[in-house]
Amino acid sequence: MKTKKGFELQNVCGxxxxxxxxxxxxDFSKIISLNSTAAYLWENVAEMESFTVETLVELLTxxxxxxxxxxxxxxxxxxxxWIEVGIAE
Amino acid sequence: MTKSDKIRKVxxxxxxxxxxxxxxxxxxxxxxxxxxxxxxxxxxFLEHERDKVILAAPxxxxxxxxxxxxxxxxxxxxxxxIKIDGxxxxxxxxxxxxxxxxxxxxxxIIGTAKAFIRKGKYIGTDSHKWRFYSALWxxxxxxxxxxxxxxxRIVKKLF
Numbered sequence: 001m002k003t004k005k006g007f008e009l010q011n012v013c014g015x016x017x018x019x020x021x022x023x024x025x026x027d028f029s030k031i032i033s034l035n036s037t038a039a040y041l042w043e044n045v046a047e048m049e050s051f052t053v054e055t056l057v058e059l060l061t062x063x064x065x066x067x068x069x070x071x072x073x074x075x076x077x078x079x080x081x082w083i084e085v086g087i088a089e
Numbered sequence: 090m091t092k093s094d095k096i097r098k099v100x101x102x103x104x105x106x107x108x109x110x111x112x113x114x115x116x117x118x119x120x121x122x123x124x125x126x127x128x129x130x131x132x133x134f135l136e137h138e139r140d141k142v143i144l145a146a147p148x149x150x151x152x153x154x155x156x157x158x159x160x161x162x163x164x165x166x167x168x169x170x171i172k173i174d175g176x177x178x179x180x181x182x183x184x185x186x187x188x189x190x191x192x193x194x195x196x197x198i199i200g201t202a203k204a205f206i207r208k209g210k211y212i213g214t215d216s217h218k219w220r221f222y223s224a225l226w227x228x229x230x231x232x233x234x235x236x237x238x239x240x241x242r243i244v245k246k247l248f
Binding site for chain 2: 021024
């Protein structure tokens with residue numbers, strides 16, 4: 001999968017926000033809030049051509065103290081959510 | 090990350106959020122920023138948390154324009170310009186009483202409204218609808234208080 005174009009991760013007042021942002025307009029009325037872990041993952045995969053759940057697991061276990069099974073479960077869930085809310089495809 | 094976190098309103102303190110908008114329009118050179126309006130001072134046209142404004146970088150001020158301005162330190166409003174005197178600007182919310190105005194210098198303008206999304210519909214400030222509404226509201230000045238007070242629903246139905 002890959003992240004969709006036209007979204008930017010912004011840190012506003014300690015909130016990690018995915019904001020639809022094109023050349024023309026930045027739309028704060030349709031923002032998606034991420035926790036810091038999700039924001040870390042997003043930041044790292046946003047520039048990739050494509051990534052898999054395994055990429056996310058690798059990133060997660062590298063930075064966080066979490067066992068692989070749990071990481072895999074969480075990453076599967078977050079990837080599904082990203083697709084569901086339309087910020088990844 | 091659970092299924093329950095579907096939609097949540099993120100409220101960022103006004104001064105921080107608006108400074109972010111200022112930075113985007115003035116420093117990053119973004120063309121416009123869209124956000125949901127809060128407050129009722131621009132009734133009957135704009136409704137709290139229902140409508141949105143598309144704000145562009147400051148345009149040369151003109152009477153009738155809607156601008157977002159910092160009229161006191163860290164105090165902001167999105168209101169309509171009613172008077173220009175050199176670089177001194179006076180604005181007022183459409184839904185506010187006539188003497189409730191804000192006066193500031195033109196460097197305090199953060200952005201100029203270029204369109205609104207009202208009840209989900211896009212209305213540009215160059216559209217006939219917006220101009221008609223603006224002119225009508227201006228001419229209704231003597232009875233605005235009555236209109237705003239009697240029945241907001243009637244006014245809302247009209248527009």
